[in-house]
Amino acid sequence: WEIGTNQSIFLIAVVGLSVDYTVHLLHAYNHAGLDKNRQERMQHGLDEMGLSVTSGAITTIGAASFLQACYFTFFQLFGLFIVFVVLFAILMAVTFLAPLCMLIGPEGTQGDIAFLQRYVHGQKTSAKGADVAAQP
Numbered sequence: 001w002e003i004g005t006n007q008s009i010f011l012i013a014v015v016g017l018s019v020d021y022t023v024h025l026l027h028a029y030n031h032a033g034l035d036k037n038r039q040e041r042m043q044h045g046l047d048e049m050g051l052s053v054t055s056g057a058i059t060t061i062g063a064a065s066f067l068q069a070c071y072f073t074f075f076q077l078f079g080l081f082i083v084f085v086v087l088f089a090i091l092m093a094v095t096f097l098a099p100l101c102m103l104i105g106p107e108g109t110q111g112d113i114a115f116l117q118r119y120v121h122g123q124k125t126s127a128k129g130a131d132v133a134a135q136p
Helices: 007-028 038-068 073-104 112-118
Strands: 124-126 131-133
Touching: 007 073, 038 073, 073 131
Parallel strands: none
Antiparallel strands: 124 131
16 A cells, blocks of 8 residues: 555645644643643633634634635645544544543643653652652
């Protein structure tokens, strides 16, 4: 099986289109605050970025829909490809990622790189985020 020029371009585009919405929602989730539980953090993420992410998906689908009127088959296929990738990405971000974060998403300092740096350099952080000296 060989990958042609069209498929190579589609594969490059799918990476950016597919992760865009999840990255924005997870960024808002992480900035919700350490004092909130998973449900409150995801609610904050959806409140902050939900409308923006949905609007971005709608405008991208709208723009790609105009490619269906093109004469060249490549542009028609590329437009159809974009529509399906964006539809799948927004559906997965809202209907799969959000419940997944509410069930097993990080809480407190889980996944915090700054916490890991402090831990490696001899400091530990309490659950509330206050630094305490490491015990020998």
